[in-house]
Amino acid sequence: MPDKDYLRNLRIPTKENPLRILVSACLLGVKCGVDGDSYGEYTSVLKLLRYENVQLIQFCPEDFEFGTPREMCDIYGGNGLDVLEGKAKVLTTSGSDWTEGMINASEKMLEVAQHNAVELAIMMDISAACGNHVIYDGDRYAADKKYQIGMGVCGAQLHRAGFKIISWREYESLEILYSKIDPMHQVDQSAKDFDQHEWYLDYFKMKDR
Numbered sequence: 001m002p003d004k005d006y007l008r009n010l011r012i013p014t015k016e017n018p019l020r021i022l023v024s025a026c027l028l029g030v031k032c033g034v035d036g037d038s039y040g041e042y043t044s045v046l047k048l049l050r051y052e053n054v055q056l057i058q059f060c061p062e063d064f065e066f067g068t069p070r071e072m073c074d075i076y077g078g079n080g081l082d083v084l085e086g087k088a089k090v091l092t093t094s095g096s097d098w099t100e101g102m103i104n105a106s107e108k109m110l111e112v113a114q115h116n117a118v119e120l121a122i123m124m125d126i127s128a129a130c131g132n133h134v135i136y137d138g139d140r141y142a143a144d145k146k147y148q149i150g151m152g153v154c155g156a157q158l159h160r161a162g163f164k165i166i167s168w169r170e171y172e173s174l175e176i177l178y179s180k181i182d183p184m185h186q187v188d189q190s191a192k193d194f195d196q197h198e199w200y201l202d203y204f205k206m207k208d209r
């Protein structure tokens with residue numbers, strides 16, 4: 001879950017000392033998706049490219065480990081943290097076991113985060129690698145596909161090391177971030193994080209709690 005207090009307490013970055021943000025490469029338009037595409041345009045993240053007081057460090061863990069194009073994979077028997085603890089597996093659509101490779105990819109992503117002393121990560125949600133809020137629970141192509149609250153393997157690796165992560169669809173959190181990096185930014189008070197959205201509240205039965 002996004003840590004809004006952490007975002008509110010972020011320092012005011014400057015051109016000389018930019019805010020260092022690790023980003024899932026596909027969110028910046030890099031064609032590193034499984035099919036060799038970038039999964040679309042993510043304006044909530046692409047806007048960051050305009051700022052001189054932000055340093056974006058892009059990385060695609062799956063491309064690093066498995067290359068592009070590649071198979072789709074999902075986590076079976078748990079979430080990314082469970083994979084790191086040896087309690088769940090990462091399997092491709094054809095059944096290949098990518099558990100070890102994905103852990104390796106997550107360690108490389110952690111190394112990139114540490115080497116660049118990143119202050120925040122913005123990542124693709126749903127992915128077995130970069131997911132950081134909601135991921136599939138097993139096979140995404142199953143007729144009765146399910147979602148679970150949880151992180152992908154790389155999201156979990158970063159989280160475990162203390163890095164703060166938000167996803168591209170954490171719009172309220174992104175508004176806080178933009179207010180930090182741009183004094184002219186008009187905060188959209190209606191922006192919602194993913195866990196405030198109708199779909200999330202409905203699907204995880206949190207609506208009437």
Ligand code: SF4
Nearest residue numbers: 024025026060124130
């Ligand atoms: S979600 Fe992560 S692993 Fe998947 S294409 Fe984007 S950067 Fe690569």
